[in-house]
Amino acid sequence: MKRRTLLASGAAAATAAAIGVPARAQDVTKVGFVYVGPIGDGGWTYEHDKGRLAVEAEFGDSVETIYVENVPEGADAERVMTDMALNGADLIFTTSFGYMDPTINVAAKFPNVKFEHATGYKRADNVSTYSARFYEGRAIQGHIAGSMTKTNTIGYIASFPIPEVIRGINSAFIHARKVNPEVEFKIVWAYTWFDPAKEAEAATVLIEQGCDVVLQHTDSTAPQAAAQAAGDVVTFGQASDMAEFGPFPRVSSIIDDWAPYYIARTQAVMDGTWESTDTWDGIGPGMVGIGEITDAVPAEVKAEAEALRDAIAAGDYHPFTGPLNKQDGSEWLADGEVADDGTLAGMNFYVEGLDGDIPS
The missing domain is CATH 3.40.50.2300 (Response regulator)
Incomplete structure (x- = not known):
């Protein structure tokens, strides 16, 4: 099982690529999570991080997850998302409403990276939205x-x-x-x-x-x-x-x-079946x-x-x-x-x- 909590800088990633050092095995799917609060908040971010841990438990060594907590909504969020993309993330979950425009901005620069934005309404070919009722x-x-x-x-x-x-x-x-x-x-x-x-x-x-x-x-x-x-x-x-x-x-x-959704969307990236969707589920779907x-x-x-x-x-x-x-x-x-x-x-x-x- 692979997990990192700290991101390498974009410069470090570029240097690694220049000298031919792969950041990870090609068959490992890298999934990033951007959190507005600490994972120990006992509420919103805590539950999102439980979803991240469920992804690790489901896929084991086939997945690597990374996260950054306490990310303010605004320019800092855009920087964190950019760093994740530069460091090889295949899929990035951005888990707060105020991350909407930063998600759209960064996604436009990284068309091969899939983005999932929680509680927002702006989508793109590589940006899905999801929320709960x-x-x-x-x-x-x-x-x-x-x-x-x-x-x-x-x-x-x-x-x-x-x-x-x-x-x-x-x-x-x-x-x-x-x-x-x-x-x-x-x-x-x-x-x-x-x-x-x-x-x-x-x-x-x-x-x-x-x-x-x-x-x-x-x-x-x-x-x-x-x-x-x-x-x-x-x-x-x-x-x-x-x-x-x-x-x-x-x-x-x-x-x-969030665990079933995070697992399903990670699986879709692995299978090559991921598409931009809007999901809004409630008590019935769980x-x-x-x-x-x-x-x-x-x-x-x-x-x-x-x-x-x-x-x-x-x-x-x-x-x-x-x-x-x-x-x-x-x-x-x-x-x-x-x-x-x-x-x-x-x-x-x-x-x-x-x-x-x-x-x-």
């Missing part, structure tokens, strides 16, 4: 949150005002309101994917404002720790199980399972998992949440099913109408009942 998991969290809140005030730690995050807020709110029409959401925009200090501060602010349930779309376990310290505050794991905070305050979780709903959740609520999970997985229910209005009261979805993927992919509005504006 996290909003399906948010529906289940919203149901539990709306059922368990005593203050009727639910907090939400949001990362960046992009469609992925807005979808999650809307889905959680819709399903919290279905079981508790008195629920209100307070949203704090952290403007980070991973910053434990900021995330802890956001959680503390929400708790001080009366929120006894806190959801998060950020990657660290800091909000869980803040809730645990506060006492009677319900939380949910984000991207990973965050099981160390169960059975309370963490009563369930959204778990991202890309989104729902962590155990603990006994801290009332038995009736737990049964309802599990039934909702199963209905979504089977395709019998869609979390965005009308009647639903936009925040300004205008009709969005008629009774029984289901949102189309195009609208969801570009969602830039709140549903009726949510207070506040989406930051520009």
